[in-house]
Amino acid sequence: xxxxxxxxxxxxxxxxxxxxxxxxxxxxxxxxxxxxxxxxxxxxxxxxxxxxxxxxxxxxxxxxxxxxxxxxxxxxxxxxxxxxxxxxxxxxxxxxxxxxxxxxxxxxxxxxxxxxxxxxxxxxxxxxxxxxxxxxxxxxxxxxxxxxxxxxxxxxxxxxxxxxxxxxxxxxxxxxxxxxxxxxxxxxxxxxxxxxxxxxxxxxxxxxxxxxxxxxxxxxxxxxxxxxxxxxxxxxxxxxxxxxxxxxx
Numbered sequence: 573x574x575x576x577x578x579x580x581x582x583x584x585x586x587x588x589x590x591x592x593x594x595x596x597x598x599x600x601x602x603x604x605x606x607x608x609x610x611x612x613x614x615x616x617x618x619x620x621x622x623x624x625x626x627x628x629x630x631x632x633x634x635x636x637x638x639x640x641x642x643x644x645x646x647x648x649x650x651x652x653x654x655x656x657x658x659x660x661x662x663x664x665x666x667x668x669x670x671x672x673x674x675x676x677x678x679x680x681x682x683x684x685x686x687x688x689x690x691x692x693x694x695x696x697x698x699x700x701x702x703x704x705x706x707x708x709x710x711x712x713x714x715x716x717x718x719x720x721x722x723x724x725x726x727x728x729x730x731x732x733x734x735x736x737x738x739x740x741x742x743x744x745x746x747x748x749x750x751x752x753x754x755x756x757x758x759x760x761x762x763x764x765x766x767x768x769x770x771x772x773x774x775x776x777x778x779x780x781x782x783x784x785x786x787x788x789x790x791x792x793x794x795x796x797x798x799x800x801x802x803x804x805x806x807x808x809x810x811x812x813x814x815x816x817x818x819x820x821x
Contacts, residue, residue: 703751714741721793
């Protein structure tokens with residue numbers, strides 16, 4: 573933070589005389605004239621030289637008094653101006669200190685908020701990573717079971733065993749649906765469509781086993797609504813499901 577540079581002190585300047593100063597001069601002049609008239613009336617026999625000396629003496633006295641009064645007024649003005657200037661400097665300095673302190677506090681709060689947001693972002697990224705890993709695992713497990721349909725089944729027991737495995741994988745996907753709240757929307761949509769297809773295949777296999785003592789699972793998988801749709805959904809899911817790197821802690 574840069575500090576404001578100190579202002580260069582200005583040279584004091586004389587302020588104009590107040591009304592009191594002019595009144596003082598006027599009073600001094602009138603007083604001098606009055607004294608001169610009084611001397612003239614009280615001593616009519618004095619010569620012009622005597623009168624001039626006395627008048628000059630009183631005039632000089634009142635002029636000195638007037639000058640002293642004016643100097644006093646100017647001195648008071650100078651003192652008042654100096655005090656006002658000092659007060660303004662103190663006020664400006666205090667305002668500068670208050671502004672600096674406020675700015676420092678604002679910066680401290682901003683840094684704290686940014687640090688908190690960064691930590692929250694790290695936690696969210698870590699949670700998203702963990703959620704996506706878990707969702708990927710259950711989706712891959714279900715896909716492995718669905719792909720085993722291509723090998724077919726030798727009998728009802730083997731077909732039933734494969735159906736049980738698909739049901740188990742489907743249940744695992746269902747139990748992990750809560751993690752979808754922490755993943756991107758594109759990923760969530762692809763995963764949900766894949767899960768719906770797994771549930772659909774599970775129900776269709778159960779129907780096939782009930783209808784046919786020895787179901788042809790290989791032909792069943794080759795149906796467009798079964799294997800074709802699943803392969804298409806699995807490809808789209810893989811495009812958004814890759815977890816390339818683990819987030820740094």
